[in-house]
Amino acid sequence: MHLRPNIRAMDLGPAAMVAERSLKVIESAPVGRRYHRLLLEAPDLSARSRPGQFFHLLCRDGAGNGPYLRRPMSIWRCGAGEPLGFLFHVKGKGTAALARLRAGEALSVVGPLGQGFALDPAWRxxxxxxxxxxxxxxxxxxxxxxxxxxxxxxxxxxxxxxxxxxxxxxxxxxxxxxxxxxxxxxxxxxxxxxxxxxxxxxxxxxxxxxxxxxxxxxxxxxxxxxxxxxxxxxxxxxxxxxxxxxxxxxxxxxxxxxxxxxxxxxxxxxxxxxxxxxxx
Ligand SMILES: Cc1cc2nc3c(=O)[nH]c(=O)nc-3n(C[C@H](O)[C@H](O)[C@H](O)COP(=O)(O)OP(=O)(O)OC[C@H]3O[C@@H](n4cnc5c(N)ncnc54)[C@H](O)[C@@H]3O)c2cc1C
Ligand code: FES
Structure with a gap:
């Protein structure tokens, strides 16, 4: 396997800046037939999240049921004064557990992670x-x-x-x-x-x-x-x-x-x- 030579196995990059956080669900609602949206209270994380980045979500419902491994989810809504939002296809046991969360319950997140989109101010x-x-x-x-x-x-x-x-x-x-x-x-x-x-x-x-x-x-x-x-x-x-x-x-x-x-x-x-x- 060829790896980019300047990447070392323990080079965490931006991930080194993140920690696990427990966030309060402020809205959990189905969207159409197959999708669901979650809005979380996270003023600081939302303000420093960038389009294209993602969070790693511990997919457990209020009763603690869900898979062991976290699931990656793109940031759907973010920004200063905005809730942190995710919009997802309810596909398997992880996303089904997420969709069972109710307002007031807590969700464990790690992020924001990864490299987001780049916009050039010269573009029109x-x-x-x-x-x-x-x-x-x-x-x-x-x-x-x-x-x-x-x-x-x-x-x-x-x-x-x-x-x-x-x-x-x-x-x-x-x-x-x-x-x-x-x-x-x-x-x-x-x-x-x-x-x-x-x-x-x-x-x-x-x-x-x-x-x-x-x-x-x-x-x-x-x-x-x-x-x-x-x-x-x-x-x-x-x-x-x-x-x-x-x-x-x-x-x-x-x-x-x-x-x-x-x-x-x-x-x-x-x-x-x-x-x-x-x-x-
Ligand atoms: C960076 C990133 C951002 C993502 N953002 C979103 C998002 O905004 N909204 C959304 O609905 N989904 C998103 N996904 C996909 C999401 O992570 C998977 O749908 C989710 O992990 C499925 O978990 P599950 O337990 O419900 O299903 P599982 O039971 O784990 O899997 C159900 C089916 O989905 C397939 N699957 C699982 N994970 C992925 C994956 N990462 N890519 C392709 N197929 C997969 C499995 O092979 C299986 O066939 C994103 C994935 C990545 C890597
Ligand atoms: S290196 Fe572990 S998921 Fe990317």
Whole structure:
């Protein structure tokens, strides 16, 4: 296994700044048929969290039931004066336990962890391409962009309108949202490509961002290379420690010389350069 030479096994990076915290749940509510949102009281952590970073959550319900290992979850809402928020697909026993938490109960979190998205103050417009719950990861980027005077155009892909969560994505950021669905075929890669080409021609973005789908990642990687537009992708990987120590989350990434190296999604990621990331 090739590891980036300047990373030592015990180099915790930003994780060295974090500690376990027990936070009070202030809202726990289902979103649509398959998703759930949790809002936590954490003024200090919320203020220093950045879009694209994540927390490692101990998924135990009020009765203490849930898996041993923590589960990684992107920051969906954060900022000074904002609750810390997570939006997740209720998938297995960890997320089911999270969804059983009630307001007033406590949740153990470790974070904020990882490297978030980077926004350049010189940019005027970004394009976001998200699929499914990848929109939770990309949602806070819309508010961060708005605060810097950067317009955000988003293309959101979902199974059908009931799964879209456009309101959860854009909030009050003013991001423009175009939805595509499996149900009517508008989410097919060829149709999304036509949509993006038209968008690039009408209002070329300064940067593009994606999360949540391998085929949309490959499409955006190809188009951003063709148009010479920089991009970032938030990757997912199952995690053990979440702190950079166990190396169970490595993924293959191209380094600046083009060589393929194994980097830790929890420490060097989860956000990577769009051209450096490899398909999964
Ligand atoms: C950095 C990061 C941020 C994430 N942010 C979000 C988010 O904002 N919202 C959200 O809904 N999910 C997010 N995920 C995925 C989330 O961590 C998994 O869905 C969760 O761990 C599943 O736990 P579970 O116990 O409910 O399911 P499990 O019983 O552990 O697994 C259920 C199924 O999901 C698969 N799975 C588990 N973990 C992952 C993973 N990390 N990636 C892909 N498949 C997985 C398993 O293989 C299994 O098939 C994120 C993952 C990472 C790494
Ligand atoms: S190094 Fe342990 S999960 Fe990333």
């Amino acid at each position: 417009r970004i394009l976001i391409l998200a699929r499914g719950v990848g929109l939770a990861t990309l949602a806070p980027l819309t508010g961060a962009a708005a605060a810097m005077g950067i317009a955000a155009d988003a293309v959101l892909s979902a199974r059908d309108p009931a799964d879209l969560m456009a309101e959860e994505f854009a909030g009050v950021s003013g991001a423009s949202v175009t939805a595509v669905f499996d149900a009517d075929g508008s989410s097919e890669v060829a149709r999304v490509e036509a949509l993006l080409r038209a968008r690039f021609a009408a209002a070329r973005p300064d940067a593009v961002f994606t999360c949540g789908s391998n085929r949309l990642f490959l499409l955006l990687q190809r188009l951003s290379a063709e148009f010479g537009i920089p991009g970032q992708v938030a990757l997912e990987q199952q995690m053990g420690c979440g702190l950079g120590m166990c190396f169970c989350c490595v993924r293959q990434i191209r380094d600046a010389s083009g060589a393929v190296v194994n980097l830790r999604v929890c420490a060097e990621g989860p956000v990577f350069d769009l051209q450096a990331a490899l398909a999964w």
